[in-house]
Amino acid sequence: MGTETDEETPRDGEDEPRVGDLSLPPYPPNLGHPSLHAIRQMRDLLGFADRAHDTSDVVRLRRPAMGDDYHFAHPEHLKRALLTERGAFGKSEDFRIAFGEGLLTVEGEEWHRQREALRPLFARDSVLGYADGMIEGIERRSRRWADGDRLDLQREFRRMTLDVLFATVLGRELELDGDRRLREAAEDLHAWFVPTSYLLPPWVPTPSRRRFGAAKATIREETDRLLAERRADPPTDPAEAEDLLSLLVGLRRAGAVDRGTFTDERLRDQMVTIVFAGHDTTTTTLTFACWALANHPEVRERFHEEVDRLDGPPTVDDLSNLEVTERVITETLRLFPPVYVLPRVTTEEVAVDGYRIPADSRVFLEIRLVQRDPRFFDAPNEFRPSRWTGDLRRELHDFAYAPFGGGPRVCIGREFALLEAKLALATIGREYDLYWIGENEPDGEPPVSPGMTLRMVEGEEFLVTER
Template sequence: MNVVQAPPVGVPVLGILPDVLLGQTLQTFNDAQRRSNGLFRLMIGPQEIYVVTDPDYAQHVLQSNARNYVKGWAYKALRDWSLGNGLLTSDGDFWLKQRRLMQPHFHQNQLAYLNDTMVAVIDDMCAEWEEVARTGETIDIGQEMGRLTMQIMTQTVFGNDILTKAEAEGVMEAVSVLARGVMLRLFLGFVPPWLSLPGDAQLRRMREVIAQTVRKVIREEERRGESNTVIGMLMSATYDESDERMSEQQLLDEAITLFLAGFETTSNALTFTFYYLHHHPGVRLKVLAELQAQLGDRSPTVADLRNLTYTRMVLNEAMRIAPPAAAVPRAVVAADEIDGYQIPANALLWVYIYGLHHHPAHWDKPDVFDPERFSPEASEGRHRFAYIPFLSGARQCIGKDFALMEAMLALSIVLRRYDLALEPDQEIKPQLHVTTQPSGPVSARIRRLR
């Protein structure tokens, strides 16, 4: 039996915890990956973590032997302290029951009813940009995309005529605070669920802000009797072969899950896409040519998105270099063997998605932005776990089609109207915080194209 390598990174006692707290996790993980063969060990404080960066090993954990790799302490703490028992935190039979109930309603073909709402929110952002373009002020693309995706989530999940502006802004702030708490808990997977961390009380207060909003929306949806919101859709969904529906508590838990899953992930993907397009003007011109040929001057629809093949290749490549979720933690139920390496029971294991997306055996010059990697010819025969921005297997993100629809609509509208010209001398790199974030503000000036 082979022993899993432990590259010489980190410091005694604390391991790589200082790197985590200082925002240097990406460099540390990448250094360890270069010194390993696709599986290595690290210490975060007292907790030993096994890290998988090889697609074969990731497939074993996420698909072939997925029942042996569960969510564990960190997710239980999130469930108990802030998030409730939604798809993100649940496991086993309950998770499967919820997944089967919700999955059909999140398929791309079932999301067309949200098209007009998403387009309207994007148009509203562009209207605000008109004055910015006229005055020549700079914007932070990351901040703008965060605001855009939160407004899309608020209006598609809750509706655009139920909440006051103050209530909608309160939800956005609450989700932002919860997201930071989630990241801390996932990194500190060695902390027992019963042990409160600094900020847990605030997380509960923020959860209650969202809870009050969900209850208000439920009451209004019940009064109206019909809906074009995600909450309304979930309220009407029934479990297999029964008329049973989700309880109000479960609706609350799933609403919080949807917000957190879609909060920073899509906004970061869009931010990195705009950043790479600025630095690759030839790629940008090719995207513009496709958008003009397929859409002309009209607003895009869900049906149009499947024809925007090159634009999708560009988005895919941005999510390869900077995957929305950089790593996924799992707890090992029983001792296991991965390619001759012993994985002990009760260990904490991370599937390092960033490492999979930059594995040199599967990606030539992995740090170079090249959308042609996702052409049909280049994609043929590629390991299915070499590129998993939304995971793969049974645990694939239920919001994948929602996120792709949102991002593609935003790209197709914004790129035809504006050139986002980055301020000079900005070098933005991916930074790992469970989600992959830009290393700093992405400052740009908006130039009107037409």
């Protein structure tokens, strides 16, 4: 009968409730009154996020004076926000206030132009060309470690990765024991986001935000100094340029980009962005990889066997023979993704899992929680590099492992970071045994201090012995 058919096949749009009719996601029932969310979140960022998603992939959390935040913890949500519906999820104003108009924050056509201009510096061939500079930076620092040293490895790696970033992409050698002001500034770029930021809107000038402001001013001054050098000795052909500023000044001079895309002001923002994005992430990856190796003797043994088989210190020619090393890094990035949560802001109202997310809402994509979800990974909290030997990567949801983000805005420095991490770990592994002498948490996890990136608590030490 006609009526039956009509009921079974409703006309377009009749079966879908309008987004505006949907209810907002629930406040998690197990986290107390919403007015306490921010203070509890500030005290234990990761534990709070874990508990918040006990019953739902989409939750709403309250922030005083700033309305509600929305947290998403399913790979499909990541895919929508980063790829299929990325137009509805913009970059957050918070980051724009901090980092101005660099690649990390700009959007639309302007992002497109900047990404295209920077692409040659980060393409695989260019990155392989940095390998010698990377090895030099890694060895120059690690050679100073001596048998029996107790080292704050995170601090060592921070210095090492900054040396490498400056010597390669930024085209300026840092002094091994000098350039203190610049090094401190690079570190202080992380003061923009500390857990108290959950309590205070971005325009409140807290002491850590003022530290951030001073750090940014230092990097901008350095940019001006480097720009003056590049102007005095301009690259003749942008295609030959080997560092960020030479490339961008060269493109500008050759009329290859709209001058508005690379004004001096934008170049300053670009430097701050690359210094911020390009070293702390690799630092924490290396620190947690060393922690994981120290705490898993059976993996460490296989890793040492592999690096001992090399004829000498690793070079680019050895990369394909470093499979165990690569899996150690892959698994470290799964358990301890430096960018553990990605912020976005909705540009329009969206429906997620049957809930309404209003336009202009702060959204947080919970990369760490997705990568530790038992629906996608067996024994998700265990460090098991061997899980990556079979078909896992092919079988996984394409956004269940996303330490570098995804979609068109996937990390531009991915190849750079992976090469540096691989070379550093293999170089160090041939020379030293690293023993963890810090204290783990009762559940066996390392002591972490999440801020802008997921870091080890400052000052934790490893014992270094020569092999």
